[in-house]
Amino acid sequence: MRGRKGNRFARLLASLLDRPLPPGTRLAGRYELVEPLGMGSYGLSYLARDIGDGTLCVLKTDRLSRRWRRRPPSSLPAEAEALRACRHERVPRLLGLFRERGRWWIAMERKAGPTLESLLIEDAVRFTEAEALAFAWDVALLVKELHSRGYVHRDVRPPNLVLVPPGDGDAAGAGSAFRYGRAHLIDFGLARIIGSEPEKAGADTDVPEEKRLRRECAPRADWYALGHLLLFLLYSSYPGAPGDEPPAGESPDPGWERELELLPQTRRLLKRLLQSERAYESWPALEEDWQAALLASSCGVSSQS
Structure with a gap:
């Protein structure tokens, strides 16, 4: 009972302390x-x-x-x-x-524009496999640049990607994958210097594996997040089939490998990004597989791998 009262008091205190400041407040x-x-x-x-220039x-x-x-x-x-x-x-x-x-x-x-999350969930925008690979690769190139500056973002997710229309003559913004703009990455609250010590989990040592992978201060944390981002985009065009029952003896939650019809190159890329197979250890290896998936999806044919 004391725990419940303590939680209620904490919520009440938070609602008072964290009340937003009113519009017009100057800082x-x-x-x-x-x-x-x-x-x-x-x-x-x-x-x-900005009071000075109105921006x-x-x-x-x-x-x-x-x-x-x-x-x-x-x-x-x-x-x-x-x-x-x-x-x-x-x-x-x-x-x-x-x-x-x-x-x-x-x-x-x-950064003015819709987030990728709102675009896919609220506006029900759909990406083909080729578009998903191209869009996520463009984000990967930005992440690679951050890594070259010595930082890992650790929070590459759809709500942190803002779609900003490309400027005139921006070749990378051409194509159906970028019809709503290029992704700009926001919220660097979890960004850390590569190789620094990750935060301790405190008294709770039962940290979910996904959270542990996302919170490493290493490039593979962002690669893992890119795998989930790509999966999110690929599921945008998944038909679903509500009410269908899985075959007898099979799990009711088959996962993406059964639900999504993907080229072998895309499957290989996803498995390594999500670390269900040998994880990537360097950017060149990741780029090689991603380019193979991009090429296969653009041709509409693939070789077994």
């Missing part, structure tokens, strides 16, 4: 809050306006309830450093880091 003598954008496990984000940007801050719960110190300074080190046209530009109202704040460029 750092430069930014004016327009509206809240969302609240995650660790922080809150706002759409804001819109995003402000991100910690949840005050984390301090009451004795959570680790703010990760926002580390996130700001990651944004600074990973500066790229498809990554939000860091505008500033400051302390106000007893907590850290990051100001960053606003």
Whole structure:
């Protein structure tokens, strides 16, 4: 009973401490809050306006309830450093880091557009196998660039990919896979220097395998995430067949290998990205397999592998 009361009290306190600031609030003598954008496990984000030039940007801050719960110190300074080190046209530009109202704040460029998650779930956009491979490969190239800067993102997921229309003459934005724009990667809150120590799981040592793989401070964490991203895109055109029963004696949850009709090259790529077969150890090996899958899907034929 004490545990239930404690949980209720924690939720009540969080609702009070983490209440969004009202529109019109001014911060750092430069930014004016327009509206809240969302609240995650660790922080809150706002759409804001630069008072000087009127441009819109995003402000991100910690949840005050984390301090009451004795959570680790703010990760926002580390996130700001990651944004600074990973500066790229498809990554939000860091505008500033400051302390106000007893907590850290990051100001960053606003990436305007729908997320990949909303595009696929709310708008029911469908990708063919060839389009899924091309789109995810474009994200992989961005991830590769981040790795060359010494950082692993560790949170490459559909809600963190914003579709921004390509600029004039942007050849990479041509083709049906990019009809809604190119993916820009946001939310560097979990980004870490490659080779650094991952966060400890605390008293709970029963960490799910997927979370462990995603939280490694190594390139394979992002490769694993790219595998799930590719799978997410491929499932966008899966017909489903509600009500169908699996054959007698077979699992009711057969998994993607049975449900998706894919070229052998795509299957091989997915298995290695998802580490159900020998995991990739380098970018050249991953690129070779991805290019083979892209070529096979563009030709509509494949060789058995």
